[in-house]
Amino acid sequence: MKQWRFEVFNRAGFADVHGASVLEEIKELGIHSVEAVQSATVFLIEADPSTPRLRSGQAALGTGFDKDFARRLGKELLTDPVCEEYYIGRSRAPAGLAKATLIEVHLKSGVTDPVAESVMTAIADMGVEAGNVRTARKYVLLGDITPSQTDTIAKKILANDCIEEVVIGNEAEPPSSHLKPYELQIVHWPIRDLDDDGLIALSKEKDLFLNLVEMQTIQKYYQQLAKEPTDIELEAIAQTWSEHCVHKTLKSSVDMSIDGKQVHFDNLLKETVFNATKELNKKWCISVFVDNAGVVEFDEDSAVCFKVETHNHPSALDPYGGSATGIGGVIRDPMGTGLGAKPIANTDIFCFGEPDKKLEDIPKGVLHPRRIMKGVVAGVRDYGNRMGIPTVNGAIYFDDRYLANPLVYCGNIGLMDKHKCFENPQSGNLVIVVGGRTGRDGIHGATFSSGQMTHEYETIFSHAVQIGNPITEKKMLDVLLQANKVGLYEAIADCGAGGLSGAVGEMGKELGVEVNLEKVPLKYAGLNYTEIWISEAQERMVVAVKPENLEAIMKIFDGENVQATVIGKFTGDKKLTLRYNGQEVAKLDMEFLHEGIPKYSRKAVWKTPQLTEPSIPEKNNYNKQLLQILSSYNVASKEWVIRQYDHEVQGNSVVKPLVGVNNDGPGDGAVIKPKFDSDKGLAISCGMNPMYGDIDPYWMALAGIDEAIRNLICVGGRVDRIALLDNFCWGDCTKPETLGPLVRAAQACYDGAIAFEAPFISGKDSLNNEFSCEDGTQISIPSTLLISAMSLVDDIKTCVTMDAKKASNLLFIVGETKNELGGSHYYKIHGQLGANVPKVDLETAPKIAGKISAAIADGLVASCHDCSEGGLAVALAEMAFAGGLGIEADLRGLPKAADCSRIDTQLFSESNSRYIVEVEPGNYDAFAKMMLNLPFGQIGKVTEEKTLVIKARDGKAVIKLDLDSLKQAWQKPFDW
Template sequence: MKEWRFELSTKTGFTDVHGKKILQEISELGIATISAVETARVYLVEAGFDRAVAERVGHELLVDPVCEVVHVGRRASANNGGATQIEVHLKSGVTDPVAESVTAALVDMGAPCQNVRTAHKYTLLGQLSESEIALICQRILSNDCIETCIRGEDGEPPSPHALPYEFARVEWPLRALSAGQLVQMSKERDLFLTQVEMEAIQTYFQGLGRDPTDVELETLAQTWSEHCVHKTLKSSVDMTIDGRSVTFDNLLKETVFRATQELAKEWCISVFSDNAGVVEFDEVSALCFKVETHNHPSALDPYGGAATGIGGVIRDPMGTGLGAKPVANTDVFCFGEPDRTLAEIPKGILHPKRIMKGVVSGVRDYGNRMGIPTVNGAIYFDDRYLGNPLVFCGNIGILDRDKCFKRTQAGQLVIVVGGRTGRDGIHGATFSSGEMTHEHDSIFSHAVQIGNPIVEKKMLDVLLQANEAGLYEGITDCGAGGLSSAIGEMGADLGVEVDLEQAPLKYAGLSYTEIWISEAQERMVIAVKPENLEAIAAIFAAENVESTVVGRFTSDKKLKLRYQGQLVCDIDMDFLHEGVPKFARKGVWNTPSLKEPRLPEKGDYTADLCKILGAYNVASKEWVIRQYDHEVQGGSVVKPLTGVANDGPSDAAVVRPKLASDRAVAVSCGMNPLYGDLDPYWMALAGIDEAVRNLVCVGARTDRIALLDNFCWGNCAKPEVFGSLVRAAQACYDGAIAYGAPFISGKDSLNNEFACEDGSTISIPPTLLISAMSLVDDANQCITMDVKAGGNLILVVGQTHNELGGSHFYKLQGELGANVPKLDMDMAPKTARALAGAIGQGLVASCHDCSEGGLAVALAEMAFAGGLGIKVHLGDLPRGPGCEGAAAQLFSESNARYVVEVAPEHLDAFATCLEGIPVGQIGSVVEAQILRVQDASGRTVIEAGIDMLKSRWQAPLNW
């Protein structure tokens, strides 16, 4: 057996686009001595074939015959003088999808091989110091978490040949341990369990009269992890709000859940119980929606972390009911400001620009390969996300209404479908529940998973066929916690027994515990009646998808694991799922004493508008959006970018999930962490209102809005941090009730704090993402935010208040302010309903909500998206008391406001629809491509060409 080495490099005369990009990144590092970067793809193929066959493999399979050359063997550097060669290899055990494809292709060629590995080779032309080389390797070429850099002509790392595993049952004696020793054990074994939890486990095993095995403890730690059980949000709370005491028995049940229960919407099919919330779509179909975070892995390996984030959340709808077909992705990210110098970044943290680029490419490569359009999202920048970037990924799926519930029964087989099990991602669930430190990148690199979207796509294709044929009775995804979580949950009410050695492995050497808790991606577990086994296995095999029977559901309510016939786990499902001690938490909220700044009124606010348009949070995200396929599946109705030049910012996305029907789903989000610094209660309501406004703006129904919550908070053991979360949870209840919009699913990610080397911590701001979806009865009735025609009228719906607290306008001046935007919970839903009614009657030409940057930004965006001018006079702007100043009128971020464009002939009918709602006709659309705003006195306070405004808005993130 020989290891053939193939190097593929760009042919002379053709552009090496990867090399060009890397050269640019090197120059961005401030290294100017490099004249060129040459890249090569490297394949190491272990095979029995001879050189003649190897040459054919190189020429027929690996090379692009037009623009590449192939070299069989190691290609010497052409330029020995000032050239540095670096080869980047995957670390042993890291999934290599390309290698898997090449292995299969070699079989097609009739030249089967033993093993394939891939690498990338970079030749840097120019003089470099050792430290510069190290910097380039670390910052640009590789991620130490998953890759190794080899220098010069060094031989490649040896092919991994893992040693086989020899069974040894491991017990972790804890019955006799003291409280302190229990805590130490939890820490040393990365269990992330508290003393109380360890004591509960100790008591349980004392009752059994034996010590636990390693896999039993790991299973408990994973099942009881914050990530899986949300013990903080379900804890009882002693809360003090400005000295007033409030208590909760179970925070989540008394806030978010309670709203859903009280609303009791008949169109909600399944809420907070399955992998995603399920609502009705039409007579035969239902929609499900789930949003997850993948924060900690994305901090360590932005590309892999984000890719597996989207890959993981896609499996949630796939594992909801009897399986949904994913139809749309969403993504929302929070990063540190991207223009920080490296010196400003604490040790152990990747630069925010690198994190952002990695995260965007990770979501792009996975989402696009799955063939699911990524249609809605947001990006929020704040330096408090430096150590803990947030990566929210969402997925909407469609399923049959008669297949919304599982029917798993005793006697059915447990079958693992999809990818194989490896060492990837071990301890992901427990790791994501803890705090990050500057050492985390080295300690927890094994928690990073690498995705292979094609494995997931293949699995999806066959599962949909098996679902249509009715060949399985239950399904769930392997997410955090792997088989432990998936099988443990599926068997919770029944009992299950599993033979772990049956699980197909990527490579030898995994212990029974590793098999059980591995978070290897692209796996689903299904429950199959024994009589259907042959038929379902045939469907999977027909498309090269692996499926393996690993166990059987029982009726003894026990979790029994065996390895080669030996019992390694035998615990009660009740203890596993109900035994976690309930948390009691304290929360404190003291309304901060904040002051409004005294800023002199200016004569002209054009410069302020330009600066806000160019603020990272407001600026165009086109660079990101275009990298996502937002049109695959053919259902696109309102795209993320809209307007005369296809580049204006849509409020929400609209998708037709069934191509033969004009019924559609609208999806949006709302989030504004800055308001949380003033009051998380109003922050949460602003998020809900924003998500609702965005749906209204495209023409969605207001009576079918379903909400999702994603809480990302700092360390909730701190009463003031937890107190702010409680405030936000209370607001979720109030907002859901006010809008009649139930929460159908949610998720939290807590302990988002980063411990710096110097002992300081960076905590993220309270971050609540509200995602929303609703129905559109007829896609042809949707509208977009770009102004349509000169002569049309511009109206503002909703009242503007003096609410500049937490606004972008204040941020520009370095102020926070005090007047956080509040929500009139009576008027806001009435406004939304009335406006939706007018849009439904076809009376509105365009509609955009006022959010970050307020009215001025909304007007600017509508104008430049439509390629037309807008002239307004603020005299008739509906406004509350204390809102006389132009700054407040232009930039206040008051909720429940919309800017609408109405044709003159529709004005009367529009006014009738909006009766009782504050509406002001403030101006009109003009052909001249200028935005001009006059204040109540007639003074021009903003005047600018729309092209200039657009370029200010597009410039910051036009990478």
């Protein structure tokens, strides 16, 4: 084999966009001595020159991969004829006065290289066979930099240590990834004779993340069987019992002390979130909390399902890969729900540290929040866009407690046949793994994400990072939808957490299953049987197929070059049997594996914190404060992020995330039209406000529910078809004072769901979001509950947006403004938290939502926007600049509580359940009649003058700002 090296550069005169962005990031690091960066792509292609060129079915054409072919390849495939040029071999540093530093970034051995795979295919299309292809990136840094600066640049910007290797200088190249084949060696991990210390040591040494009681339970099981477990058996149990997979904390029994008063739950989740759904018993809920995603009815023929997942730990280590596989993973949830759904929308909600943090304030082992944010956004962008799924809704929150534990929530909604919402695997069905090959990536992801992060995790758990290839997933999706349409499989599951162990183990739970592990297609040789079973390599799904359908389903898969392999069958013996080359490596009782986990009992404490309201002097004018809030990271425009997502692919968009006269205002919820032949729509939204949780997580959770619902109502969603999802991200819940707030939030979920008659249909939790710094300090995230919501829209043509529409239209506010500045952005800009957290009046809030929804459906509303962060003043400003029209408002028209007398409270209070509604003068009577008996008032009108004026008591303006200044303040922070 000869190795050919191609370097592809930009031609002089054509901009090196990639090099330029690297240079910008180097400057952001504070290194100013680099003058220019040139980037190049390196292709390392191994080929045997003696292998003749072949065209399938034709005679050999000339010699193989010779110099002539190499030149053709460089010119026709690897290089753009206009902008680029190639060099065969290793190019020298450019001549000139500036000192040049050469850095090459190669993928670590075993890491998937999708570009290399495509190049292999393309070379085959050209009629030649290549042995192996690898790609790398080369950077030439011009300027005087020290070795330590080079090292910083390589580590912080150019490469990710988890998956990439850096070569500095000119000569060396990492070795090729040829690996030795695996030779079977069955390993036992003796457990029967261990004492408690020994059990804990075993769990720790093997990264099982099992506690003593669990280890004792396993020990007892093996004592009864009178044998020692194999490594793969313990790994399978650890994965099945991981927090990530069974949510043992949320299902545990809890003894809770609320300000000294004792409350007991036998099963926390069952008695709170689930219970609301059970009591509401909506007949349009088809499948809730049992499958990968919650399923509700859409119309006579179709159902929609929704799932939101987190991918926090991996995104902390590798923001790009972590978030990409987060979205890739959650897309497979609807794909694996029932007999499979077609993904039609993505949602993304992130929490980061503030992006302007100083480098020296970042703890060791933690990436800078700006780098995390850019990487996370790029990962979601590249995966979601390539899958052809519109990303329609999201939010980003900033708080320094997310510095070491960024939160990455990814959601996906799927459309499915209403009659295919349940699966039915049977004994005798074949187990087929479809899609990507299995590699070492993602080993221990499920157990890893159940533990805490430390400054050493970067090195210890680098193998837990998974590598995504969206095109493999898209190909798999295409063929699975075809197979589903003609009914060729009985059950489907995705390989997510726990890999094949999770997917096959779960699917065979009732029946029993046997798998021949050597049959699983591998990315490269050398994996042992345990690695094959627990690898979380991406883009794989498992289907259960009747033997008589095998030929037909394989024809569909083969027809689009999707790999699919029979690896075993469902047995009916209720056992998990794993073999490698015919030798048994595991035999476990399904019942023990799935039901044997000891029940947890946990203690939780909630003490109402003793907080006070700050005293901030009243002012005559609040222009400055409004601008400051508009410029705060949480409120500011996220256009920089939103535009990088394709939010219109599939052609289903109705209300886009950016709305208004210049397509840049902050839309409330999104609306899509899932079916080409129907005007029925789906509204999608979210709500979250971790700052309220610092005062009381009960009200935080209710505020999240109210906000998510407001966002649905504002765009025209029905009030009686709202489905909710919960995602709890918490710190270490073995600490009673951390679990206490979670219990409070779960209680609020029950109360909110019952009050709005909006059942929870799916949920997920991610606990242990804590970080141990090198000096021993512990950083825990704030209690963070994301509420996602969706509802139906009967006729998309009735939808409205939040931008002010027409001068002389009237503005109303529905909902009472209270003295509730606790946790508000107004207090935040004063460095205060406060005490008066916004509450939700559970009796009035659903009524208001219902009436607004009805008014919109009746066509009485020109625009509608809710009051959230920053309160009334921010909402009015947003409506005005989004519509390009002025607003003149008067606080005397505001329906308010008796103690809400201060002007700043009226302007910035974040009281829930408030909607600002624009109504044409001709619709005044009809609208007012509809709002009768609700707190509502006329607060102003839309004007031609491009100014926001808010008047108070004596008719004097307390805010007067032109639209340009308002919009500029709002857009400036993320004008990246």
